[in-house]
Each structure stands twice: as structure tokens, then as C-alpha cells.
Amino acid sequence: MIVWTLLEAVILAVILLSGFAMLMLFERKILGWFQYRLGPNRVGPWGLAQPLADAIKLIMKEDIIPADADRVVFWIAPVISLFVALTAFAFIPIGPLLKGRAPWAMADPNAGLLAMLAITSIGVYGIALGGWASQSKYALLGSLRATAQMISYELAMGMSVLGVIILTAARLGNPAEALRFSSIVQSQIGHLWYVIPQFLGFIVFFISTVAESNRVPFDLPEAEAELVAGYSTEYSGIRFAMFAMAEYINLITLSALVVTLYLGGWNGPAFLPGVVWFVIKVAILCFVSIWLRATLPRLRYDRLMSFGWKVMLPLAAVNLLVTAILVAM
Amino acid sequence: MSLLRDIGAVLGGLKTTFKIMTRRKVTIQYPNVKKQRAARFRGRHILRKYDNGMEMCVGCELCQVACPANAINVTAAENDPKDPKSPGERYGYKYEIDYLRCIFCGLCEEACPTDCLHLTQEFELATFTRQDAIYPKERLLAKENSTFSIPLQVYPRFEGRVPLAEVLGGEEHR
Numbered sequence: 001m002i003v004w005t006l007l008e009a010v011i012l013a014v015i016l017l018s019g020f021a022m023l024m025l026f027e028r029k030i031l032g033w034f035q036y037r038l039g040p041n042r043v044g045p046w047g048l049a050q051p052l053a054d055a056i057k058l059i060m061k062e063d064i065i066p067a068d069a070d071r072v073v074f075w076i077a078p079v080i081s082l083f084v085a086l087t088a089f090a091f092i093p094i095g096p097l098l099k100g101r102a103p104w105a106m107a108d109p110n111a112g113l114l115a116m117l118a119i120t121s122i123g124v125y126g127i128a129l130g131g132w133a134s135q136s137k138y139a140l141l142g143s144l145r146a147t148a149q150m151i152s153y154e155l156a157m158g159m160s161v162l163g164v165i166i167l168t169a170a171r172l173g174n175p176a177e178a179l180r181f182s183s184i185v186q187s188q189i190g191h192l193w194y195v196i197p198q199f200l201g202f203i204v205f206f207i208s209t210v211a212e213s214n215r216v217p218f219d220l221p222e223a224e225a226e227l228v229a230g231y232s233t234e235y236s237g238i239r240f241a242m243f244a245m246a247e248y249i250n251l252i253t254l255s256a257l258v259v260t261l262y263l264g265g266w267n268g269p270a271f272l273p274g275v276v277w278f279v280i281k282v283a284i285l286c287f288v289s290i291w292l293r294a295t296l297p298r299l300r301y302d303r304l305m306s307f308g309w310k311v312m313l314p315l316a317a318v319n320l321l322v323t324a325i326l327v328a329m
Numbered sequence: 330m331s332l333l334r335d336i337g338a339v340l341g342g343l344k345t346t347f348k349i350m351t352r353r354k355v356t357i358q359y360p361n362v363k364k365q366r367a368a369r370f371r372g373r374h375i376l377r378k379y380d381n382g383m384e385m386c387v388g389c390e391l392c393q394v395a396c397p398a399n400a401i402n403v404t405a406a407e408n409d410p411k412d413p414k415s416p417g418e419r420y421g422y423k424y425e426i427d428y429l430r431c432i433f434c435g436l437c438e439e440a441c442p443t444d445c446l447h448l449t450q451e452f453e454l455a456t457f458t459r460q461d462a463i464y465p466k467e468r469l470l471a472k473e474n475s476t477f478s479i480p481l482q483v484y485p486r487f488e489g490r491v492p493l494a495e496v497l498g499g500e501e502h503r
Contacts, residue, residue, distance in 0.1 A: 034346050038356045295346040296339065311332070 008106050013086050020248040021051035027248075027290050034294035061237035066135055069234065073133035078239045081126025081246035088119045089253045093182045095266050095275045104266070104275065105181065112181040113165070116257065117158060120212060123250065124150045127214070127221055130243070131231035142230025145301065146221035149211060152308030153218075157208035159316035160201040163323040164194050164261050170327045185265030193264040200319040202262045204312050206285075209254035211308075214247060215289060217296040220304060255285035371433045371448040374426055376466070377475045379416070384470070385445030385477065386424065387417030395440035400430035416479045417443075424466040428454050444477065 025040065025047060032039025040047040065074055091112040095104030109115060124146055131143025169178035171187040178184070188194060195202045211218035222230040232243045259265060259281040266274030299307065357364050366372075377385050388405025406422030414420040438446050456462045 030350070033350045033354070036349065036352065036355045038354050038358075041358075291343060291346065294350075295342045 005106070009090070012089060012106055016086055016089055016249050016252065017245065019252050020245050021055070023248050023252060023286060024054070024244070025050050026286070027293075030287065030290050031294055034291075055241070058241040059238050063237040063239060064234075066234050068135035070133040070135070073129050074234075075239075077126050077130030077133060078235065078242035078246070079126075080129065081123060082242045082249070084119055084123040084126065085246040085249035085253060088116055088123075089249070089256065091116045091181055092253070092256045092260055093185060093265065094256070094278045095273070108180060108182050110177060110180045113161065113179045113184070113261075116181075117161070120250070120253070121150070121154060123212075123246070126243075126246065127231045130235065131221075134231075134234035136234050138227045138229075138233045139231050142221045142223070142227050142233070145223070145227075146214070146231060148301075149214075149218065149220055149304060149308075152305050153208045153211040153312065156204055156308060156312035156316040157212065159313065159320055160198075160204040160208065161261065162320050163198045163201040166320075166323050166327050167194060167197060181260055181265075185260055185267065188264045189267055193262065193267070195262040198262060198319070198323070200315060201323075202258075204316045204319065205262065206258055207312065209258055210289060210292065211304075213250040213254050213289075215251065216293040217299050218304060219298060220301060223298060225298070251286060251289060252282065255282045255289070258285055366450045366452070370450050370452070371435045371438075373428070373449050373451040373454060374431075374437070374464075374469055375447050375449050376421070376424065376470045377445050377447055377477070378471050378473075380474050380476055380478050382474050383413070383479065384415045384420055385443045385475075386421040387415050387443055387445075388419035388421045389442060391440040391442060392437035392446055395436045396431075397434060397436060398430045398432050400427045400432075401425070401437055402427070421466060424469060426464050426469060428456075428462045428464060429459060 028050070029039035029047065040050040043049040043053045065071060090106035091108070093105035093108060127146040128143040131139040131141075131146070134140070164184065165178045168184050168187045169175040171191060172178065172183060174183075214221050220230075221227075222232065224230075227233070232240055235243060256278075259278060263281050263285075266278045268274065268277030268280075272280075379385055388403065390403045390405060393401045393403045402423070402425040403421055404423035405419040407419050408414055408417070433448065435448055438448050440446075454462070
């Protein structure tokens, strides 16, 4: 049993890491298209070997540690980031249930949503500690921004999810199951996907996931225009790559989370298996995220705070209240 | 209301970028496809030859003087009358251009009195060592003859070095 679980974990990690490699190529390609360019196309056919070339380059690079850095924390920060990014996906069911178990998810606990939110929130430790341990002002400012950014969107994120939980509990008639991912998906089979009845919540949640994955327009912790590279300024070689991996795997995981909560998970017309529908939906959300990156400028620091507290949080609260009232009636 | 306007602005931006994504790409796939250079593009130099194979360079060193970057180094030598390299009295014995210094301004080409020095369209001058960036005369000299023919009436008839002693009328010289 434990061997099987370990095997599952290894398979999941391999899938996510190759997903990261493909997503990075995909992003560079599509960002190129958005700027009248072709994107990488030199290594291999259609540039498909580009991630491999990048990986070899980054692994061969020197792993520089600043003289004043807190060595242990500096070493462990990217590991935390990557660990969190890889772990969070374990809760997400990517295919239909078989024999009472969710074989397409590594774990499907009845508080899966809660565990998922808890784990993804740990991710900010990697960024905060990495910036702090670098003993560099840019890195420190980057990690300070990461922490401040997190508290301004995480509340709205949690509150917007509550609408989905209420609806799931109402549809299943069983509040105890409402936090289980597979139940959330099953309650959307044959019903409207939650993106329709929870449209406001979906928008708030999607914006929060963009902020959670530290991507444009919420990439304040990196902010190359002001902070060199923010928290990853002092990192090089494989440790820098680990931060990049964490960012992209977070993007995949959070897109998968949005798909599970709002877009019906593995649901779809029967001519394709559920897993394929799931992958297609995740890919579309990743594309939207890249599209946003190509379009929007970075938010100013104070604007992000006021957006999080004065727009997102009230919207999420209104969404929660309206949902609760409608369900109660 | 302002929130609605802001949402509209974001959606408008997304529409613009999506439209751009579907347009034709402007990238020129450089090593495979090379961009058309302008007719007067100034690239690597060439030392041209007359149609009979004689070097046009007469070793006047005006290019060296004109060069603002001190990239050109010419040492002239006198022609051997039995086997002249150029139609003039002298020829470029040593001719070096340092492409790490050259700024491709074309002043040398303008200074050249015989139209020998010419800037070609070639621009791929990357080298692995600094020494390789200094082009000796063999690399600069044209492989093929040009269509220019030696202008008559320009070069004085040159029969070889007259000993300085004769010129000075038997006076001693240092």
C-alpha cells in the first residue's frame, strides 16, 4: 500500500515537472505570439527541446550563495516553495470515481479543500524566507511584498470559496461532504457548473489565484522593473530553477483548483474521457493566465492592497451573503 | 460605475492583445533567412583589384589617416619594377584592419583616391579570438578582379628607384 502511494507520488511529481517544462515553453511561445514574435523554435522541432536545454543550462550553472546569507534558510527556501507546489496537487481529483475511491487523485480527504488552501498558503514561506535569507535589500523588499500581498487576497479567496461550499452542501444535502473535492465535482455533474451560479465568486477566486501564483499583474514580489528579480535576486542555477518550477507548478495547481471548484472538474461531453476534459480546461485557464500577462501592467503596491481589501473582499462577502440567503430560501 | 469602466478597459486590452496574437509574425529567422541590406550598407572592407589583376591600392595610407578609430594600419612599400603589385609607385605591403576598433563609418572608403577600398554587404564578423578580428591583407584582398581598368594618364611612368645620390646630384646624404 505504502509502495503504491510512493509510486503515485513519484508519478505525480514527474507529471507535474514535465507539465512545468511544457508550460514554460508554451508561455514563451504564446508571449512571443502576443508580441509579433515566433517564440523559441531553435532547439528541436517547434522548439520542443527548449525546456531540456534550459534545464541543462541551469543545472550546469554555479550555485552562488551570498557571503552574508543565512545559509541554511537560503538553501531550504526554494525547497519549501517547490515542495508546497508539488504537494498541493495531491488533493485534486483529475478523473471520475472508480469503486468508491478516487483513483485519479492521490488523496481525497473529506476536508480536502481546507487542506489544499492550507498547503498553498505555506508557499509564501518559501518566498519570504528566500528573500529574507539573501541579505539583500531587493530580495527583502520582494519577500515583504509577498507576505503583504498574501494577506490582502487570501481572505477574499477563502470567502469566495464559501459560496461553492454552501451550494455543494445544499445540492448533496450533506454538509459533511461539502469540502471533499470529489463531492464538489460530483455535485456539478448534471447541474450547472458553479461558474454560472457563482459567477462573482468565480471572478474573485480566479483573480486571487493569479495573485497566489505571483504572476502579472500581481507579480509584485518579483517586479523586475523595481526590484531586479525580487525574492529570487540572489539565487542562481538550480535553486533559481526551483523557484521558477514552483511558480509554474503553482499555476497548474491553481488552474486545476479553479477547474475543480467552478468548471465542473472532469465533467464534459462523453466522447472524450474525463481526464482529457480536465487537462483541456486546465490548459485553457493557463492560456488565460498567459494572456493576462501579455496584456496587463503590474499593479502598484498600494493599489493591490486597496484592490484586495476594498474591492475583492466586499465582492466576496456580497457573493457569500447572496448565496447563503438564496440557499436558505 | 468606475468599476464597470475599469472592467471594460481590461476586457478591451485583452481583445487588443488577442487580435495581435493572430496577426502575421514579423520575425526574420536570421541564420536561415537574412534581411535585405540597404544598397549602401557598410560592412566588411574589401581591397579591390583592377581588371588585369593588379591591386588598386597604391599604399598612400590616406585611409589610415582618415580612420577616426585607428582601426587601419598600412605599411607601404615600393614596387619592384619587374613585378609591380600596383600601377603606382608604391603598394600596400602590409594592410590590417582591426574589426574590434572599426566603427564602419566609411571615411576610409571616401578617402581612398583609387577607389580601391570598398565596404561590402558582409556583416557577420564574429570571431573566437581577438587576434582573428584583425584582418590581414590576404583576407581583405578581393578574390576576383573588378571591372575597373587602370586609368591612363594618371600614374607616372615608373622605372624603379632612382638612387637618392643621383637625385641629390652626388651630394652625400644621411
